[in-house]
Amino acid sequence: MTIVLHHYETSPFSEVLRLALGLKNADYWSVIIPNIAPKPLLTPLTGGYRKTPVLQIDADIYCDTWIAAQAIEALPGPTLYPEPLGRAGDFIAATAGGPMFFAAVGAAMAPIAHKIPDAFWADRAALFGLSRDLVKARAPHSRAQFTAGIARLDDSLAGRDFIGGDAPGYADFALYMLAWFQRRFNPAAPILDPYANVNAWEARVKAIGHGNPHMSDAQDALAMAHGATPDLSEAVDAASGFRAGQPVTVATEDPGADKVEGKLLRLSDREIVIRRDDPDARTVAVHFPRLGQVLRPA
Numbered sequence: 001m002t003i004v005l006h007h008y009e010t011s012p013f014s015e016v017l018r019l020a021l022g023l024k025n026a027d028y029w030s031v032i033i034p035n036i037a038p039k040p041l042l043t044p045l046t047g048g049y050r051k052t053p054v055l056q057i058d059a060d061i062y063c064d065t066w067i068a069a070q071a072i073e074a075l076p077g078p079t080l081y082p083e084p085l086g087r088a089g090d091f092i093a094a095t096a097g098g099p100m101f102f103a104a105v106g107a108a109m110a111p112i113a114h115k116i117p118d119a120f121w122a123d124r125a126a127l128f129g130l131s132r133d134l135v136k137a138r139a140p141h142s143r144a145q146f147t148a149g150i151a152r153l154d155d156s157l158a159g160r161d162f163i164g165g166d167a168p169g170y171a172d173f174a175l176y177m178l179a180w181f182q183r184r185f186n187p188a189a190p191i192l193d194p195y196a197n198v199n200a201w202e203a204r205v206k207a208i209g210h211g212n213p214h215m216s217d218a219q220d221a222l223a224m225a226h227g228a229t230p231d232l233s234e235a236v237d238a239a240s241g242f243r244a245g246q247p248v249t250v251a252t253e254d255p256g257a258d259k260v261e262g263k264l265l266r267l268s269d270r271e272i273v274i275r276r277d278d279p280d281a282r283t284v285a286v287h288f289p290r291l292g293q294v295l296r297p298a
Helices: 012-023 065-073 086-096 099-115 118-128 132-137 139-156 170-185 196-206 218-226
Strands: 003-007 027-032 054-057 060-063 212-215 247-252 260-267 271-278 282-289 293-297
Touching (some): 012 065, 012 099, 054 065, 060 065, 065 170, 086 099, 099 132, 099 139, 139 196, 218 282, 247 271
Parallel strands (some): 003 027, 027 212
Antiparallel strands (some): 003 054, 260 271
16 A cells, blocks of 8 residues: 655645644655645546545545545544544534634734735635735734634643544644644744633644655656556446446535536535546546535536
8 A cells, every 4th residue: 555645745635634643653655736726646546626636545546635534534643533522523624624614714824925926816716715915904803813713722722632532633633733734834823822622732732743654756656546546446326326337427516616527426415426537647536525516427
């Protein structure tokens, strides 16, 4: 089994998977990708999926942090879903990746928005409708919402090492990326100073580390996929209105999302898997979560 993480250093959702791989003490290849489109050497694997990170296990490609976390959970090592929270950790992680995330982004990026290249803002405007002017205009509200969320997190961490108790998991990593993102742009992060429980918890999560990454490049990742065989088994929910082998498109719900085309392999309430054939990657199975994706006949 060959594991490849396609990411870039300042990507907050990539930090979630880096920590998940760290918890598993996994060996994996690290491929740094552009933080904006186009991503010409990643597209043969994903079909044009715009977001970061992407996890590759041989010729199975996982697009979205949650679906990638499910693949990492199957690796040997401690679970990403320790008791007593168990799978309830997914709902905490969803909160971290939703309203709190955009507040965290605004609070962190507003002070340095003028330093960020125009190309980045053009990319995020096309995908999310996010612009430099909007981030700057919303800065006071973003900061207030971020600290309100961190205050609740601080309360939740009182008397415990991690959000679910004694053991770290996916929920911790998703929450941690919010504070981590602040420190990427302002290492001192005085905005976090009043929250002693959060600061202590940050140190514990950071100590987990990123496992055992080995630097590679996108061409090698394509070769890894080209030489592997993905899981092409078929299982489509009969009540879904779709059928196995049907040409489909998959896109995130973001306003500017690109459609990924392929043939449907598997469909359930949890996952969408399509087959793609590409001259550079050969045959790959591309995995998406069902939640948050728009699936349509091609």
